[in-house]
Amino acid sequence: MAKNLVLWLVIAVVLFSVFQNFSETKPRDELSYSEFVHEVQDRQIKEIVVDGMYIRGIRQDGKSFSVVKPSLPDLELMDDLIENNVEVIGAKPEQTSLWQQLLVASFPILLFIAVFIFFMRQMQGGAGGRGGPMSFAKSKAKLLGEDQVKTTFADVAGVDEAKEEVQELVEYLRDPSKFQRLGGQIPRGVLMSGPPGTGKTLLAKAIAGEAKVPFFSISGSDFVEMFVGVGASRVRDMFDQAKKQSPCIIFIDEIDAVGRHRGGGHGGGHDEREQTLNQLLVEMDGFEGSEGVIVIAATNRPDVLDKALLRPGRFDRQVFVGLPDIRGREQILKVHMRKVPMDDKVQASIIGRGTPGFSGADLANLVNEAALFAARANKRLVTMEEFEKARDKILMGAERKSMVMSEKEKENTAYHEAGHAIVGRIVPEHDPVHKVSIIPRGRALGVTQFLPEEDKYSHSKRGLESNLCSLFGGRIAEEMTLGFDGVTTGASNDIERATNIARNMVTKWGLSEKLGPLHYGEDEGAYPGMGAPQYSGQTSNQIDEEVRSIIDATYAKAKQILEENRDILEAMKDALMEYETIDAEQVDDLMARRKVRPPRDWHNNDFGDFGGNSEKGGNSKTSDSKPSIGKPASEH
Known part of the structure; x- marks a missing residue:
């Protein structure tokens, strides 16, 4: 509130000064000093005001004028003015407006308030409340608005079963009453597991993009710090932010960093990681419900997660995102090939058949490496030859042509x-x-x-x-x-x-x-x-x-x-x-x-x-x- 008051006060002062400048008298006609003397002697001047280096006055016909005094003194000017009946008026002291006096008087106070607000915001972590020395207890989750998430299910290929599993999450976020009429409850959390590079994070973004809801993204390692209690505080802050934006999605990547089995005996009774996990369990299914907040987590190690985290009411749905089959690889390749100019003879089905065991990330890398090979050869299109070279490089490594063997x-x-x-x-x-x-x-x-x-x-x-x-x-x-x-x-x-x-x-x-x-x-x-x-x-x-x-x-x-x-x-x-x-x-x-x-x-x-x-x-x-x-x- 204080920041807004200061901002509106500054805007009001600026606008007042601008309007005051516009309301001033239009600039007078300027005369040379010799012209001014001649007009005095011809009795064309009615009155003048001497103001420092300037002489301003009004002619007999009512028109105003201004003259710049020469640096040499004119001792006969006053005699000419009196002789020709010109009324000489002394310069009036400039009067400061009420607003200007108020601004000058309040400037030190406003400056102090501005400096105080600046340092308080810096201590709290800057404009976004992040990164300051007192912000270690704040959540590091990045918020993407409804219009910022551009990923949709059309960008996710090769995981048809996983997409079907999460499809009803999108329907719930779009129309919650459809499920609430029959007393049904949407899963509080969805745990996506599978090998690296299979598209778990991409699928979570697609859910947010399809549902058009805010999307909070954070890594499991962002919760844990060297200070005891910081992780639990960050969990509370993250869910508080999410409840204000509900319905929304919280995505926790690599949750095994914070969700491992408790009771290992390491760290004593105040183990920071265990406190963070306990707070996460409470937030997901405690006395204070988190209605409209769906938690999606991803991990490569579901076997090490705490059992309390996997029970119904918390992560009550587990989705396995596995390696794509031959048809899935073909679909993934088509998605990535849309961004690269391809030769007409390039067939995604043939490439998919020749890349068994490749994940979605591997296939994206394959297309990128093929494009790089084509660029090195100054080709305008990527051909199957580049894909063969790219596959050999991924599977067998880059050729060491500079190495000389006996x-x-x-x-x-x-x-x-x-x-x-x-x-x-x-x-x-x-x-x-x-x-x-x-x-x-x-x-x-x-x-x-x-x-x-x-x-x-x-x-x-x-x-x-x-x-x-x-x-x-x-x-x-x-x-x-x-x-x-x-x-x-x-x-x-x-x-x-x-x-x-x-x-x-x-x-x-x-x-x-x-x-x-x-x-x-x-x-x-x-x-x-x-x-x-x-x-x-x-x-x-x-x-x-x-x-x-x-x-x-x-x-x-x-x-x-x-x-x-x-x-x-x-x-x-x-x-x-x-x-x-x-x-x-x-x-x-x-x-x-x-x-x-x-x-x-x-x-x-x-x-x-x-x-x-x-x-x-x-x-x-x-x-x-x-x-x-x-x-x-x-x-x-």
């Missing part, structure tokens, strides 16, 4: 990658080989890329053992060609991944006949890495023995495959030394012991080709495993 190092890398490819082509239920390259990419000296033919939803024991065989193919190829003393450290990543798969087969997936379908894990407690094994020392020895037996069996199988196909290993090594990169068709020639065809020219059907028909034993089974983005199936 012929011996290149030959060793060629043997290593050929070993991965040959074993991967022969073992059953393994993903087809897409490309084999000895061009350094990322941190790898060479890459063997496997791409699944379809989206996968499960793994069989046979398929996992085949993966182990192909992982050891590179090391075995080095051992066969260089001897055990010549084996390099290039297989370190393969050995690490193979050991993790074998241990998970025994301890988590129940794929060991000796130990059976039991889970041999660790009790993590409230914090990871703080738990202890849930099995005895004898069982631990049995686990180690079983893991070793799985590794030994798959290692021996891979070695047998390469010994039986030693000629293919040598031929593939020669092809890699000649072409540096070979594709699925060239691998087919090598496996059939035919002459290797040269690299083919690019054409638009290449993107959808995952290596042709696999000449492997066993049937290829679909499963739901996402290839590691940025981590090729095998790298040296």
Whole structure:
């Protein structure tokens, strides 16, 4: 109120001064001093007023005039004025108006009030009440108005089931009476979980954009500070703001930062994180209801959230936002392709089929990388060739063209990658080989890329053992060609991944006949890495023995495959030394012991080709495993 009074007072003074200036007498006609003397002598002047350096007066005909006095004194002027009957009037002191006197008198007081208001607002965090030294207890939630949220469901693709789950939230926010007539209550909170990059935040914005309601956005880590009680205060302040804007949506991203299980024993009875969680529980379903305020939260770790947070009345609806299938990937690509000039031959369906396991964020990055490749080549349109290059860069890393390798190092890398490819082509239920390259990419000296033919939803024991065989193919190829003393450290990543798969087969997936379908894990407690094994020392020895037996069996199988196909290993090594990169068709020639065809020219059907028909034993089974983005199936 004080700020408004000061503002209106300043506006009133300014307007009064402007009107007063407009009401003044119009400027008088200016005369030169010599003209003025002549008119005095001709008896044309009636009266004058001497005001400092100016002489103002009125002629006999009633017209006004003004004259600037010269710097030299005119001693005869007064005699001429008296002689010609000119009335001389002394200068009147300038009278200050009442408003001007009031403004001058009140200026120190107004200045003090303005300075006081400025410093108080700064202490409270500036114009928005944020960021000042006394604002640590204020909520850091960013408010987006009804017209600021431009995202709609048309911008969200590939998550049709999740959109259906939240559709009734939009209907409720638009017309609450539709549900209240039948006594129905809309969910107080919606928890969206799923892998990173699947569009959880985008879906929350789309809900606000469709419903045309205010949207509060905050991260879970913004609540917790080093001062005890700050997080709880911020929760209260956020809900107070939201109730004033209801109906509205509060979106809490990464809620696992504040919503983890309580009772870990860390931080004592006044653990800041637990106080914040307790206040959040009370605000979502306490004595004071939050009618019209819907809380949407997103997390990648729903398993670590406190049970009280997930009960009905709080987050009483959980929506899983998973990785898109082939149809979802096509829809997502079409959304992102609208912003990029595309060649007519670019087909989103082919690209979607060639990117299994990609999330929405990965596909957005794919389109962006393809556009960058086209820009570097000074092309006006993005073609399928750029998408192929972009996919290889995402899956295998950027080419390190400046890295110079010796012929011996290149030959060793060629043997290593050929070993991965040959074993991967022969073992059953393994993903087809897409490309084999000895061009350094990322941190790898060479890459063997496997791409699944379809989206996968499960793994069989046979398929996992085949993966182990192909992982050891590179090391075995080095051992066969260089001897055990010549084996390099290039297989370190393969050995690490193979050991993790074998241990998970025994301890988590129940794929060991000796130990059976039991889970041999660790009790993590409230914090990871703080738990202890849930099995005895004898069982631990049995686990180690079983893991070793799985590794030994798959290692021996891979070695047998390469010994039986030693000629293919040598031929593939020669092809890699000649072409540096070979594709699925060239691998087919090598496996059939035919002459290797040269690299083919690019054409638009290449993107959808995952290596042709696999000449492997066993049937290829679909499963739901996402290839590691940025981590090729095998790298040296």
